[in-house]
Amino acid sequence: MTTQRDVDVLIVGAGLSGINMAYRIQEACPDLTYAVVERRERIGGTWDLFRYPGVRSDSDFFTLAFPFRPWRGKDAIVDGAQILQYLEDTAREAGIDRHISFGRRVEGADWSSDEGRWTVEVDGPDGPETWTTRFLVACTGYYDYDQPYDPGFVGLEDFGGTVVHPQFWPEDLDFAGKRVVVIGSGATAVTIVPAMASTASHVTMLQRTPSYLLAQPKGDPIADVVRKVAPPKVAHQVIRSKNMLLQWALFQACQRAPRTMRKVLLKGVAHGTGSAEIAEQHFNPPYDPWDQRLCVTPKGDIFASIKAGDASVVTGRIERFVEDGIRLEDGTVVPADVVVTATGLSIKILGGARLTVDGEPRDPAESFAFHGAMLTGLPNLAFCVGYINLSWTMRSDLTSxxxxxVLRRLADSGATSVVPVFPGSSESTPLMDMQSGYLQRGAHLMPRATSSYPWSFQQNFLVDSWSTNRADLDEGLEWTTASARTEVGA
Incomplete structure (x- = not known):
C-alpha cells in the first residue's frame, strides 16, 4: 500500500542547504505547510556521510554557519562532529526537525499543469510513498552519494593490502603502525594525511597533479575580541562580514595577480615544511591559484607532518597496483599496507531524481538557471547549491x-505556477565552471548559465548577492494562473 501526503512545499535533503531553506521559508511564509524528506537517518547530508579521520570544514565556520544563528564555538575551522551538532541544534531550536521525514529517497517527480502540483515518488522505510506538493525544492547538493569517482586503477586484485574510499570509510579500519598511501591532492587528501600520520607508521600522499595549499589558524583572534564587546548576533554578523570580505579578496587577488599569489603560497609551504625544494616540487601546480579550489590546512597540519617525517609527498602517474603497493610509470614502487583512494567525487544533479512535466521527461542539463536557483522548463521547482570558491552557505542562503x-509571491498573487523562460540563444557555460576535475567530468550534467543576470551564477559574492537579493521577479519568470494560463502581474 502506497502512503500519500500533501504539503505546500516539499524540500529534498536535510543538510546545510535543506535546513537553511526550511528556515527561510517558514520565516517568510508561515502560512504555508512544508516538509523535508531526507534519504539518510539523521540531519547533516555530506557531514553525516563522511566519516574519515580528521573530517572538517574547509571554510571558516563563521561564514559556513547560518547568518541567522551565531556560531558560539571556539574555533573557526571546525570538525565534522561540531558541524553536525550545530545543524541538529539549529533544526531543533527552529522547530524544523518536526518537519523532517528520514529514510526517504526521492526517485522521481512529475508536474501536472492541470493540477498545478508535483507528484513525487518516494522510496520510504515502509515501502513506496507518494507526496504531492505545490512547490518542490531540491537541496541535494551536487555530489553522487552512491558512486564516487572511479579512475579505474589497474591491478587492484593484485594488491595484498586494504583499499578504502573516503566516501565509504569502514568503522573498524585499523591502520596503526601501517604504511598508508593516500591517492589524491584535494581537500579530502589534505585532511586525511595529517589525521592518519600520528597513528600510521608513515603516510604518503601520492598525487598526479599538485594543489595549492594555504595554512590557516584554527581560531580567529579578531573574532574573540569582537565577541567580548558585542552581543552574539551582532558579533556573528561582524565576523561573518569580515571573513566574507577576506575570502573574496583572496580569490580576487589570485585571479588578478596569479604570479604574485603563486609566490606567496609557495613561500608559505616552504616555511611550513622547512623545505623550498618540497614546495617547488610537490606544491607548485601547472595552473594558476584558484583555477581549481585552493585547499586550506588548519595550522599547517599537513606541513608539520611532512616536516616531522611522519608524512611525505610523491608526485607521479600510477601505472598499476602491485602486491606490496603502487607502481608508478617511472618504475618506482610506493609501498603500502593501506591505500585510501581520495580521487574525487562524482556529480549528480537534483539527487538524480527523474523529472517529468505532464509525463514528458526533462533533463536539467538542457535548462538555463535563473539566478542559480530555478530551471527553465520546470515549473514550481528550485534547487540549491553553494559556492565553489567561498563558503557553501554564503550562496545557499542567497538562494533560500x-x-x-518566490513562494511569498505565489501565495499572495493567486498564481499557481512560475517557471523561468530564457529569452534567447546566448553563449553559455556550465553552471559551475571551474577546472577542478570533478566539475570538468560533470560539466555535461549541469544546467547552463550565461554572463548576464538573471542567468548568471558568478563566483563573486559581492556582485552575486547584489543581483540575487534585488532580483526582479518579473524579469525571466513567467507567472501563470491555473484556469486562464495567463501571466500574473506583481
Whole structure:
C-alpha cells in the first residue's frame, strides 16, 4: 500500500542547504505547510556521510554557519562532529526537525499543469510513498552519494593490502603502525594525511597533479575580541562580514595577480615544511591559484607532518597496483599496507531524481538557471547549491531567500505556477565552471548559465548577492494562473 501526503512545499535533503531553506521559508511564509524528506537517518547530508579521520570544514565556520544563528564555538575551522551538532541544534531550536521525514529517497517527480502540483515518488522505510506538493525544492547538493569517482586503477586484485574510499570509510579500519598511501591532492587528501600520520607508521600522499595549499589558524583572534564587546548576533554578523570580505579578496587577488599569489603560497609551504625544494616540487601546480579550489590546512597540519617525517609527498602517474603497493610509470614502487583512494567525487544533479512535466521527461542539463536557483522548463521547482570558491552557505542562503520571495509571491498573487523562460540563444557555460576535475567530468550534467543576470551564477559574492537579493521577479519568470494560463502581474 502506497502512503500519500500533501504539503505546500516539499524540500529534498536535510543538510546545510535543506535546513537553511526550511528556515527561510517558514520565516517568510508561515502560512504555508512544508516538509523535508531526507534519504539518510539523521540531519547533516555530506557531514553525516563522511566519516574519515580528521573530517572538517574547509571554510571558516563563521561564514559556513547560518547568518541567522551565531556560531558560539571556539574555533573557526571546525570538525565534522561540531558541524553536525550545530545543524541538529539549529533544526531543533527552529522547530524544523518536526518537519523532517528520514529514510526517504526521492526517485522521481512529475508536474501536472492541470493540477498545478508535483507528484513525487518516494522510496520510504515502509515501502513506496507518494507526496504531492505545490512547490518542490531540491537541496541535494551536487555530489553522487552512491558512486564516487572511479579512475579505474589497474591491478587492484593484485594488491595484498586494504583499499578504502573516503566516501565509504569502514568503522573498524585499523591502520596503526601501517604504511598508508593516500591517492589524491584535494581537500579530502589534505585532511586525511595529517589525521592518519600520528597513528600510521608513515603516510604518503601520492598525487598526479599538485594543489595549492594555504595554512590557516584554527581560531580567529579578531573574532574573540569582537565577541567580548558585542552581543552574539551582532558579533556573528561582524565576523561573518569580515571573513566574507577576506575570502573574496583572496580569490580576487589570485585571479588578478596569479604570479604574485603563486609566490606567496609557495613561500608559505616552504616555511611550513622547512623545505623550498618540497614546495617547488610537490606544491607548485601547472595552473594558476584558484583555477581549481585552493585547499586550506588548519595550522599547517599537513606541513608539520611532512616536516616531522611522519608524512611525505610523491608526485607521479600510477601505472598499476602491485602486491606490496603502487607502481608508478617511472618504475618506482610506493609501498603500502593501506591505500585510501581520495580521487574525487562524482556529480549528480537534483539527487538524480527523474523529472517529468505532464509525463514528458526533462533533463536539467538542457535548462538555463535563473539566478542559480530555478530551471527553465520546470515549473514550481528550485534547487540549491553553494559556492565553489567561498563558503557553501554564503550562496545557499542567497538562494533560500530568493526562493522564499518566490513562494511569498505565489501565495499572495493567486498564481499557481512560475517557471523561468530564457529569452534567447546566448553563449553559455556550465553552471559551475571551474577546472577542478570533478566539475570538468560533470560539466555535461549541469544546467547552463550565461554572463548576464538573471542567468548568471558568478563566483563573486559581492556582485552575486547584489543581483540575487534585488532580483526582479518579473524579469525571466513567467507567472501563470491555473484556469486562464495567463501571466500574473506583481
Amino acid at each position: 531567500r530568493l526562493v522564499a520571495r
